[in-house]
Amino acid sequence: MPIKLINLGAVMGKLVTLNIDGEFPQGFSVRCEICQDINSIKNEPNLALASKSAHLPPHSEILDQYRHWQSLYTNLDVFFSNRLKPKASFTNVSDNDRNGAFKACKKAANLLSETFNAWLRSSDFQPIEILLRNNLDKSESTRILLATENYALRRLPWHEWDLLKDFPKAEISIASPNFQRVNTIKNLDKKDKIKILVILGDNAGTDADEKVIRQLIPDAEICWLIEPERSELDEPLWQESWDILFFAGHGKTKDNG
Incomplete structure (x- = not known):
């Protein structure tokens, strides 16, 4: 059987997948897998280093705290103006109201962060934390993929x-537990047009946005x-393949995403 040699020069750090x-x-079952993160452009396999299963105990209170913070944060909108809301809509708001609202929101955020970290420090989850601390390196980049279909779990402050704090080059991103890797590499022909998907949160300034994009990339195919x-x-x-995703405008998060 031929042996494939892995180019260790392509190693980029660690890849951690938390399947929850x-x-x-x-409560939640958690499966952690740590791999050597290989340059995906070359379609080389990830080198598995370690794995561990653990649990996060039941905790409904953390959802209540999240919803409380979210409500306070959403209500801060009254203190700001934007293209979707004229300034006249909040001229009667006092500085005391504003300061009180900001303090309440900050307090709720701190409480949520403390509760969240206390949850992650639970004894049921410690085998995974110990595994991570024993296998990650502070000096190298680490990608942590949070793979879960639980929408509320995705919204918790994982960045906190x-x-x-002990691994400054680590970052967390959201992933689906169900996926299929595409091993083909798109060969860009010099004659191919760059495809840009432009999403505007409101239609104010659309002409100006288009003018700027056309000036930067005159031959682009834009949707x-x-x-x-x-x-x-x-x-x-x-369903489409895009080279650039451009978003501009304002919006709010809803329960359906």
């Missing part, structure tokens, strides 16, 4: 995880989506 399944009232609904995003976003 469950619900807050019942105490572990990240414009102005104030799209979620259903209008799915097909062009996932």
